[in-house]
Amino acid sequence: MGKAVIVPSMSRRTFLQAGLAAGTFVIALGGHSYAVADLEAMKKARATIRPDGRSRLPPHQYLIRKLRPMGGSAGDPAPGAFRLKVHGEVESPFTLSFKDLLAMPNIEQTVDVHCVTRWTVLDARFEGVLLKDIAERAGVKKSARYVIFEAAEGYTSNVRLREALAPNVMIAHKHQGKPLSLSHGAPVRAVIPDLYFWKSAKWLTGIRFSARDEPGYWEIRGYHNHADPWKEERHG
């Protein structure tokens, strides 16, 4: 029997050309999603200087108009089931229910949000309780150096105490005047505007004051331990 000759239905050259064309098409589609950003608004934000002397738009960020959910393992959104454990290096640990949280001094503040994936939302409105008020009530011990935000399904994020107690860090239950949606961390999330947003744990269940640093969920997976958007501290 003679050796069978296999004739390819497509030459390698044709195959490579088709692959190149498909790749160009996909890249063009991806580029389109970035082109929709408002360039004038980005220029203005970049030129605006914050009170701390830094540009309002951190380097290599682009503007979008509303928060993207960015996934995560959701917790129980039922406010009646919500409990926030405040513990660790504190004089008086306590647990807050949703009603307890509402009974504390609530404020509304407008902040800018920066995601490590490079999008930024300006003027995001959140309503909730300042973390420094919660810390004051708990009586943070001098030994505390870090705050560990604990959330559903074992998610954690670590923030230096001084930064966690900044006047714009809050425990929020409303966004844009509406209760938080499930994908944004209902019923309660942390909001730490001056660090990349993965630090702002959604579906919050605990705030632990700690004497030592404990890298959180993303930090042990290669993301930066500090996460300053102006220093582009994206990866460790």
Place this chain on the structure above:
Amino acid sequence: MANLRLRPLLRALHRDAGYLGVGLTVVYAVSGIAVNHIADWDPSFSDYERTHHVRTKLAGDDDEALSRAVLGELEIVAAPREVFRAGDDQLDITFDDRTLHVTLSTGEVLEQGQEPRFFLRAANYLHLNRGKRAWSYIADAYAVLLLFLAFSGLTMLSGRKGFWGRGIVLVALGAAVPIAYVTLS
């Protein structure tokens, strides 16, 4: 040569491993693309928000009765997981996949919910190993299967058209891409 006797066996194993891996490759590849672009969309769920208006007067302190009135008018038959008085004028009715925020004085109802994306929700659940436990073993086995496919693939053809010809150039090119990316970024 032993090498030559091994090749048909490896080829057969490579073929069968390939068949075995198709299902999981589809799951991991499609989910990988979806999750790579998480900055642009939620790869697992689509969020929605709707507003309703309830005409029934919502007065009184019986939250369960108020909830029944709202659900009755909105023709929702599912039983809520929780009815919670979030404020004097605010009643939250929570289901597994949505929450109704009712403003009692006006009858305005804000419905916030999310729907799982077809196929992607399940694929991402598996890819991100949200379930843990037994899936870790399956994912590990799949990773070993991929390693076997990669290395057995190197031996598929002998001679200039095999590893020692075009093969080594393409392997070097494939390895150079991640090395160059990490080095240059």
